[in-house]
Amino acid sequence: MKLLRLVPNNTNFDFLRIKVVAFFFSLIILSVTFISLIINNLNYGIDFKGGILLELRSKNLNTPNINELREKISTLNAGEVSIQNFGKDTDFLVRIQKQEGNQKEQIAMIEKVKSLTDKDYTVRRSEFVGPVVGDELKTAGIYAVSLALLSIMIYIWFRFEWQFSIAAILALIHDVLTTIGLFSILQLEFNLATIAAILTTAGYSINDTVVIFDRVRENLRRYKSKTHYFIYNKSINETLSRTVITSVTTLLALFIIFFFGGAVLSDFALAMIWGVIIGTFSSIFVAVSLLTYFNINKGEKVDDRTNVPEYEREN
Amino acid sequence: MKSLSKIRFILIIVSVIIGIVYSVPNFLKKSQQDQSFNFLPGKKINLGLDLQGGSYLLLKAKMDVVFAEKLESLLSDIRSSLRKSKVGYKKLTIQDDTISFQKRKGFSNDKIKSIIFSLDKNLIVENKLNSFFIKFSEQNKINITKSTMTQAIEIVRRRIDETGTNEPSIQQQGTDRIIVQLPGLDDPSRIKKLLGKTAKLTFQLAHPSIFPEDLNKESKAPPGFVKLQEDKNPDRFYMINKRVMVSGEMLKDASPTFDRNNSPSVSFQLSPLGGKKFGRVTGKNIGRAFAIVLDGKVVSAPVIQTQIFSTGQITGTFTVQETNDLALVLRSGALPAPMVILEERSVGPGLGSDSIAAGKIASVFGLIAVMVFMLITYGMFGIFANIALICNIIFIIALLSFLQATLTLPGIAGIVLTMGMAVDANVLIFERIKEEFNLGRNILEAIEAGFQRAISTIIDANLTTLFAALALFSFGSGPIKGFSVTLMIGIATSMFTAIVITKYIVLLYSKRKGINSVFLQG
Numbered sequence: 001m002k003l004l005r006l007v008p009n010n011t012n013f014d015f016l017r018i019k020v021v022a023f024f025f026s027l028i029i030l031s032v033t034f035i036s037l038i039i040n041n042l043n044y045g046i047d048f049k050g051g052i053l054l055e056l057r058s059k060n061l062n063t064p065n066i067n068e069l070r071e072k073i074s075t076l077n078a079g080e081v082s083i084q085n086f087g088k089d090t091d092f093l094v095r096i097q098k099q100e101g102n103q104k105e106q107i108a109m110i111e112k113v114k115s116l117t118d119k120d121y122t123v124r125r126s127e128f129v130g131p132v133v134g135d136e137l138k139t140a141g142i143y144a145v146s147l148a149l150l151s152i153m154i155y156i157w158f159r160f161e162w163q164f165s166i167a168a169i170l171a172l173i174h175d176v177l178t179t180i181g182l183f184s185i186l187q188l189e190f191n192l193a194t195i196a197a198i199l200t201t202a203g204y205s206i207n208d209t210v211v212i213f214d215r216v217r218e219n220l221r222r223y224k225s226k227t228h229y230f231i232y233n234k235s236i237n238e239t240l241s242r243t244v245i246t247s248v249t250t251l252l253a254l255f256i257i258f259f260f261g262g263a264v265l266s267d268f269a270l271a272m273i274w275g276v277i278i279g280t281f282s283s284i285f286v287a288v289s290l291l292t293y294f295n296i297n298k299g300e301k302v303d304d305r306t307n308v309p310e311y312e313r314e315n
Numbered sequence: 316m317k318s319l320s321k322i323r324f325i326l327i328i329v330s331v332i333i334g335i336v337y338s339v340p341n342f343l344k345k346s347q348q349d350q351s352f353n354f355l356p357g358k359k360i361n362l363g364l365d366l367q368g369g370s371y372l373l374l375k376a377k378m379d380v381v382f383a384e385k386l387e388s389l390l391s392d393i394r395s396s397l398r399k400s401k402v403g404y405k406k407l408t409i410q411d412d413t414i415s416f417q418k419r420k421g422f423s424n425d426k427i428k429s430i431i432f433s434l435d436k437n438l439i440v441e442n443k444l445n446s447f448f449i450k451f452s453e454q455n456k457i458n459i460t461k462s463t464m465t466q467a468i469e470i471v472r473r474r475i476d477e478t479g480t481n482e483p484s485i486q487q488q489g490t491d492r493i494i495v496q497l498p499g500l501d502d503p504s505r506i507k508k509l510l511g512k513t514a515k516l517t518f519q520l521a522h523p524s525i526f527p528e529d530l531n532k533e534s535k536a537p538p539g540f541v542k543l544q545e546d547k548n549p550d551r552f553y554m555i556n557k558r559v560m561v562s563g564e565m566l567k568d569a570s571p572t573f574d575r576n577n578s579p580s581v582s583f584q585l586s587p588l589g590g591k592k593f594g595r596v597t598g599k600n601i602g603r604a605f606a607i608v609l610d611g612k613v614v615s616a617p618v619i620q621t622q623i624f625s626t627g628q629i630t631g632t633f634t635v636q637e638t639n640d641l642a643l644v645l646r647s648g649a650l651p652a653p654m655v656i657l658e659e660r661s662v663g664p665g666l667g668s669d670s671i672a673a674g675k676i677a678s679v680f681g682l683i684a685v686m687v688f689m690l691i692t693y694g695m696f697g698i699f700a701n702i703a704l705i706c707n708i709i710f711i712i713a714l715l716s717f718l719q720a721t722l723t724l725p726g727i728a729g730i731v732l733t734m735g736m737a738v739d740a741n742v743l744i745f746e747r748i749k750e751e752f753n754l755g756r757n758i759l760e761a762i763e764a765g766f767q768r769a770i771s772t773i774i775d776a777n778l779t780t781l782f783a784a785l786a787l788f789s790f791g792s793g794p795i796k797g798f799s800v801t802l803m804i805g806i807a808t809s810m811f812t813a814i815v816i817t818k819y820i821v822l823l824y825s826k827r828k829g830i831n832s833v834f835l836q837g
Contacts (some may be wrong), residue, residue: 004691009753055666107507107656123501124666128659133373140790148786152779159775196725196787196795200732200802203783207736207776211743214772242746245692246739252684253735257728260680262673264365265728272732 006248007241015236015284016229016292022285026174033181040184045191048138050131052096052110055086056121066092069117076112087263091124098131106130141195145176148199152206160213161297167290168209171282175205175275182274193268201275204250208243208283215239216291220298228296232288247280327816331706337713360715363723363797364496364660366674368667370503372495373488373658374471374510381463381652382412382451389434390414393449396430414449460490466651468493473647474509492657501663505640513610513653514644516563518593521604521616522554530554546612547632553613555606560596565589569645571638572628579638580630583645590625598622607631609641674727681731682708689738693745699820700741703812707737710808715801723797733805740777740813744769748821758825766818773813777806 046053056069069092070083080097094113099105106128114123129137149172157165179198183190215235223231251273258269337357364371390409393416397404403419418427424442431440431447437455441448451459464487471493475483484496495510497503522540530552536542539558545551567584574580585593597605597619606616607629615631633641686704689697711730715722748765752758784806787799 003694004688006692057665104511107659110659111504122663122665123661124663126659126661128656130655130657132375133658144786144790147789148783151782151786155779155782192795193725195790196798199783199787199790200729200798203780203802204736206779206783207739210776210779211772214775218768238750239746242739242742245742245746246736249685249688249738249742250732250735252688253681253731256681256684257677257731260673261677261728261731262670262724264670264724265673265677268725268728 006244011237011240012233013237013240014233016233016289019285019289019292022281022289026282026286029178029181030174033177033184036181036184040187042180042184042190043187045189046095046127046129046134047191048134048141050098050129050134052094052098052106052113053125053127054094054096054110054113054123055125056092056094056117057088057124058090058092059120059122069094069121072116073113076109076116078109078113087266091263092121137192141192144195145198145202148202149173149176152202156206156210156213160217163291163294163296164213164217167287167294168206168213170290171209171287172202172206174282174286175279176202178278179271179275182271188267188270193265194271197268197271197275201272201279204272204276205279205282208246208279209287211242212236212239212283212288216288220296224298228292232291236284236288243280243283247276250276323815323819327819331709334706334709334713337716338709341712341716357713357716358719360712361719361721362667362671363721363726364498365662365724366667366671366722367498368501368662368664369496369498370500370506370661371659372497372503372507372510372656374493374495374654375657376460376463376467376491376493376652376654378456378460378463378491378652381459382456385459386412386414386451389438389449392434393431396434397427400426400430402427402430412450416447417445418447420445463651464491464493467654470648470650471495471510471654474644475506477643477647478506478509480506493654499664501661503659503661507656507659509640509644510650510654510656512644513650514563514641514647515610515649516566516645517608518560518562519558519606519608520556520560520596520600521606522556523603525554527551527553527616543606543608543611543613546609546614553606553616555608555613560605561585561589561593563645563649565592566645567625569642571635571642574628574630578630579633579635580628581633581638581642581645582626582628585625585627587625593627594622594624670724674724677731678727678734681734685734685738689741695824696741696745696821699817699824700738700745702820703741703817704734704737706816707805707808707812708734710812711801711804714804714808718800718804720800720804721797722801725795725798726801729798729801729805733802733809736780737805737809737812740769740773740809741817743773743776744813744817759822762818762821762825766814770814773810777810781806 066083066085070081073081073083073094073096078096078099082093082095084093085091086093096109096113099109110126110128114126117123149169152172153165153169156168176198179201180190182188183194188194212235215238216232219231219235219238220228223234226234254269254273254276257265258273261269340357340359386409390407393414394407397407397416402422404416405419407414407416409415418424427447428440428442431438431449435455437452437458439450439452441450468485468487472483472485475485475495475497480497481499483498484494486494488494495506497506500506522537525537525540527545530542532550532552534542534552534554536554539556540554541557543553543555545553565586565588567586567589569581569583572580572582601619601621604616604618607614614629617630629641682704686697686701689700689704691697693700708730711733714720744765747769748761751761751764751768754761756764781803784799784802788796788803790796790799
């Protein structure tokens with residue numbers, strides 16, 4: 001059987017030669033992220049903003065009319081209302097801003113929408129998040145992402161050298177920021193699931209980075225006489241096949257969630273598809289490239305497990 | 316070869332069998348599970364509310380209201396204690412969160428302090444010249460909050476149980492919050508209404524000569540009286556005596572019924588003590604109106620016709636549903652604090668089952684896609700990886716069932732994602748073996764060295780991912796927590812399958828077939 005080879009054996013690409021181009025690319029997407037955040041901000045979902053959300057399905061499958069629904073709901077004078085198709089032609093997502101007054105008004109509004117649309121629509125989901133909870137969730141989200149980054153940084157510091165930890169964390173911040181940027185540019189709803197997607201992406205990206213770093217550490221000891229430049233490039237090439245294959249299997253799974261997982265999961269999957277791609281890019285072009293700016297000692301810290309026997313070393 | 320020991324083989328087989336036994340119930344229909352397979356120890360995976368449909372409510376007790384009430388009652392306790400000890404005082408009032416009064420001349424400060432501390436030693440008492448200021452300490456507030464919450468959870472549970480909701484889950488969160496989860500209930504409006512009432516019921520006499528006809532918004536209440544709104548008509552007011560004749564705690568039972576005019580009403584029965592008290596007051600006040608006050612509003616104010624003892628009727632302008640609910644909340648007792656709903660999420664059964672269907676399709680397709688890809692990339696190695704992947708999925712399902720973790724829609728996404736990421740450990744191993752082989756080792760050496768080297772990378776890579784999953788878990792909220800749990804389980808099982816199962820299969824195969832590089836081709 002002829003097997004599929006995505007990456008040929010013994011590649012020898014000079015990845016680091018284009019590191020300036022890659023940095024420039026990162027700079028561009030980071031700038032776009034910041035500009036978009038300033039102009040568009042994020043399209044916060046009710047999880048963070050507070051407010052009301054209803055998912056409606058038309059009972060009459062042939063003639064769901066979004067304008068009619070819009071007009072109907074506008075009679076409630078509910079303030080800012082957004083109505084959009086959700087997954088199917090018959091399904092709509094109705095978002096209503098937080099109402100003036102206390103909780104009673106919010107709950108009354110849900111009831112009003114329900115009774116107004118009762119004849120033609122079934123309510124598939126209704127959510128209400130108070131502003132207090134929204135703020136708390138926002139804080140918790142920021143804490144969670146910071147906590148994840150910090151613990152990863154400490155672990156890598158502990159297992160590798162501090163230079164690795166800084167390079168890895170900058171690559172991770174790069175991934176997290178550009179994923180947030182994607183949500184700002186496409187104005188996708190930024191909600192709890194997005195935080196989950198960002199953290200999973202961070203997990204995936206660090207996984208990728210660690211695999212390459214592991215190889216760098218090993219090669220630093222193995223090829224003591226070679227330049228750092230050579231060692232970094234060799235390490236990327238040696239792990240390239242694994243990097244590509246794992247990205248492909250993960251992307252396969254994610255695309256399937258994107259297309260078949262239903263409307264609720266599609267944004268979630270999209271965020272992670274972006275995350276896997278940018279995470280793979282950043283492991284090579286941000287994390288390893290950054291290492292070239294440090295002068296890392298070769299094999300100062302001898303670790304028995306990765307200590308290479310004399311006969312295997314070059315020279 | 317050490318790694319091919321019988322013990323290892325038995326360990327693998329046993330763990331796979333246990334995995335299958337615990338995951339099988341998830342693939343059975345309810346009836347099959349009950350009849351033919353009732354010998355299986357495992358239970359089905361707990362489905363989250365987003366999959367099975369249901370409602371989630373986050374309630375907060377308004378503790379400031381409770382503190383204010385407790386301060387009021389502390390004020391009257393102080394008054395009676397001072398009187399009892401014959402201490403002269405004046406200007407005993409409450410301002411914001413502080414009770415203050417001035418002593419009259421000739422009483423010692425220490426004596427007054429000890430009188431107050433005898434009521435509650437945790438109070439904060441300040442004394443400036445002749446003035447005293449009394450406040451609740453943090454410890455007081457903690458104690459009040461604790462007892463209020465215990466009672467509130469009990470009352471919430473009673474009210475929800477009375478509606479016949481299946482398997483509700485009611486738990487405290489933080490200091491002053493309650494999470495209510497109602498599986499299968501997609502419209503919680505009745506529950507919200509029931510929990511929205513504190514249901515403080517009191518019977519109080521009305522003013523003998525000031526009638527609703529005499530009152531408007533601007534009217535002031537004479538001392539000892541209070542002006543209250545009518546429940547159904549906010550423009551109608553009653554002048555009510557502040558003294559409570561009988562209160563809701565003395566109720567023994569309440570049930571919906573119809574009055575003489577055949578309109579819906581609620582009949583109640585008082586406890587023996589309450590009945591005695593009620594009889595005494597009604598006997599003395601025949602001909603006068605008494606008000607039935609619920610949560611600070613007058614439900615009705617009938618005129619006392621005869622002496623009433625333990626049973627009576629609450630009439631008013633009710634619908635049948637309202638009398639059902641009123642009877643229910645009266646039976647369950649008053650909530651010690653008003654509740655506000657901070658968050659509500661309800662998923663209908665339609666969306667839930669659609670989500671399950673989408674999750675199933677995504678899982679099956681994801682599995683097939685990854686397996687086909689591994690096969691065409693690695694050939695025989697791919698088959699090994701796929702066997703490991705299937706074992707991995709069995710373990711994930713078994714662990715989720717065994718731990719009775721809650722599977723949410725993001726959790727299903729987590730499983731599909733794990734399928735993609737779980738092969739990573741195998742990929743790392745195979746790539747490493749291939750490299751070692753290409754360095755000129757023989758195949759068995761290459762396998763040993765490949766595993767040895769890859770394992771350190773696998774552990775580093777997975778531990779860092781685990782940190783992200785742990786952060787996610789600490790982040791907390793329902794569906795996201797479910798996602799992080801599946802992710803963590805996936806990390807653990809994929810490490811186990813790669814390091815133990817894949818290795819065993821690879822060694823077994825290469826031993827049986829002899830030294831053979833067939834699966835390293837390409």
